[in-house]
Amino acid sequence: VWTASRMMMGGGTDGGRSRVPALQIRSSSGQVVQEVADNSGKGKLFFKNFFPSKPETSSVPQDFRYPPPLWEFTNINDEQIGRAIQKMKPYKATMTGTIPNSVFVNAKDALIPHLGPLFRATHNLAYYPDAWSLTETLVLKKPGKPDYRAPDAWRPIVL
Structure with missing residues (x-):
């Protein structure tokens, strides 16, 4: 009942309306270098932030000896x-x-x-069906952040 009441009092919304503000890319000195306002650009910025590229060299030593497995798959x-x-x-x-x-x-x-x-x-x-490797990722605000125009003030949630 509480949830339904809250939804009714919240007013109408446009399902296509952007809910993420324009994101700002800042330099190391804190100056705004670029502002991204379109959803495609925001998506690319979030992707880059949530999924950083692989390092050029592995941090695992080449001659690493793995311990024996702790359990056997069944x-x-x-x-x-x-x-x-x-x-x-x-x-x-x-x-x-x-x-x-x-x-x-x-x-x-x-x-x-x-x-x-x-x-x-x-x-x-x-x-392994291809459909099982697909995910839907929602982008949510990290609680308590002072400025949600920063890409790192958001976090991914995978359904």
């Missing part, structure tokens, strides 16, 4: 799937076009016998 079983579904928050946001968590939570007993073979097949066949 394929997922139905009990593990059941525990994972049990931990799901039914109304938490999921990726666009996917099944809501509430379906898994409420139909767990009917779904597990079908999900288990599918998940085990991905390992047995060494097949």
Whole structure:
């Protein structure tokens, strides 16, 4: 009820309206070098900020000796799937076009016998669907930042 009331009192919004202010790129002395106002430019700036490029040389020594594994991989079983579904928050946001968590939570007993073979097949066949590697990333304000025109005042959340 509180959430619904808050949404009703918030006034109408334009779903296409930009909610991220124009971002400012500053020099080391603090002077504004560039201001990015369009969504495409903001996206590129966030991408550069959230996903820095790889270093030219690896920090791992070439002759590094890894310790023996602490555990041996075993394929997922139905009990593990059941525990994972049990931990799901039914109304938490999921990726666009996917099944809501509430379906898994409420139909767990009917779904597990079908999900288990599918998940085990991905390992047995060494097949990882391309769609599973895609993510939706939301950009949220870091709380308490004094100026949200700085790209580092924002953080990514992956659904």
